[in-house]
Amino acid sequence: MSELYxxxxxxxxxxxxxxxxxxxxGRNAGAKLVVEPDGDVLGTLGHLELDRIVSRxxxxxxxxxxxxxxxxxxxxxxRETDVxxxxxxxxxxxxxxxxxxxxxxxxxxxAGKLLGFNVVVADARSVFATVKRFPMADRVMAAWPDExxxxxxxxxxxxxxxxxxxxxxxxxxxxxxxxVATDVGYIGVMGSRRTHAxxxxxxxxxxxxxxxxxxxxxxxxxxxxxxxxxETAVSVCAEIIANRTGHSAPSxxxxxxxxHRPSAEG
Amino acid sequence: xxxxxxxxxxxxxxxxxxxLARVVNxxxxxxxxxxxxxxxxxxxxxxxxxxxxxxxxxxxxEALDILQTGERRMVSFGYSDDEAFAVGLTCGGTIxxxxxxxDW
Numbered sequence: 001m002s003e004l005y006x007x008x009x010x011x012x013x014x015x016x017x018x019x020x021x022x023x024x025x026g027r028n029a030g031a032k033l034v035v036e037p038d039g040d041v042l043g044t045l046g047h048l049e050l051d052r053i054v055s056r057x058x059x060x061x062x063x064x065x066x067x068x069x070x071x072x073x074x075x076x077x078x079r080e081t082d083v084x085x086x087x088x089x090x091x092x093x094x095x096x097x098x099x100x101x102x103x104x105x106x107x108x109x110x111a112g113k114l115l116g117f118n119v120v121v122a123d124a125r126s127v128f129a130t131v132k133r134f135p136m137a138d139r140v141m142a143a144w145p146d147e148x149x150x151x152x153x154x155x156x157x158x159x160x161x162x163x164x165x166x167x168x169x170x171x172x173x174x175x176x177x178x179x180v181a182t183d184v185g186y187i188g189v190m191g192s193r194r195t196h197a198x199x200x201x202x203x204x205x206x207x208x209x210x211x212x213x214x215x216x217x218x219x220x221x222x223x224x225x226x227x228x229x230x231e232t233a234v235s236v237c238a239e240i241i242a243n244r245t246g247h248s249a250p251s252x253x254x255x256x257x258x259x260h261r262p263s264a265e266g
Numbered sequence: 267x268x269x270x271x272x273x274x275x276x277x278x279x280x281x282x283x284x285x286l287a288r289v290v291n292x293x294x295x296x297x298x299x300x301x302x303x304x305x306x307x308x309x310x311x312x313x314x315x316x317x318x319x320x321x322x323x324x325x326x327x328e329a330l331d332i333l334q335t336g337e338r339r340m341v342s343f344g345y346s347d348d349e350a351f352a353v354g355l356t357c358g359g360t361i362x363x364x365x366x367x368x369d370w
Contacts, residue, residue, distance in 0.1 A: 002278065002370070004370045005274075005368065005370055009271055009274075009275070012267075012268050012271060013271065022364065022366075024290055024340060024364040025340060029338055029339075030338045030366050030370070032370055067299070067300045067301045068290075068291070068300055069290055069291050069300075086288070086290040086300075086364060088267075088288070088300070088301050089301075090267075090268065
């Protein structure tokens, strides 16, 4: 009796993408399909053709990460409304790669967890890249950027984030080079405007093009006057959200002058 | 639904009957997107949420009723309904919920 629920729960728990289609209005209300990205389906809505059409749509909705109601004829016809089906997409959590085991990293990793990210902290220096220092991270890697991107790069998409906090060209440059080669939605790079100007020279030297450079949010974060690691983490996470939704918010990148300037609060 | 799976599993292990309410559609301004879920057990325990706290109380009543009758149904709450004055969806939108026994 709980075969559908078990299949759904196992996929969600194992962080595999899965869609649940439920008839909410029309014949067989409550009937369900559990649909996996390869088109593997469990359950039935009571009509073979309706099952086929809804499964196909569910695979598409799942790929797009969308959840919503679609309408069909009783036999799956388009432009008819006998049956309303709620298709719910369950995507694995988005990934946040944080480069640099620095002061700001622990706060950002905590904030990333709060937003539901699968947080990976990486630093080439094994003394700093320890689980003890970052117990909140899902994974801590003592590794160079290349190794991290070999493991995660192909999985990165519009909902994922790369935050480069090292502000050391030795790590920054290879991390940015690999990040811009992915489809990741957000690339934030920490450092003052002067640090970033120097970094840009190095990036151009190694052949990073202007279109890629335009993707960088640097200096990282929104211009909200944050100072502490925790406040900075909030400003970075808010910038990640604004970047994803396309809503306007004042990014430090788009302003001028010192990042840390006198505030109204004194 | 992800955040309530552990509770659903625990209730099922205890042999509780459970009703699941999911937001399937939101018109206008709504506090939670489609997919937001809450569940109610047969002894009235609640996990999850479907709004900013505005309609949860009314949903518990509907869910317990659905556990009694076994009839799954759509339930809507909105500013335009009389219901809204009773339960107070303050954001001005309308939310449509599908509530059903977790018997699948």
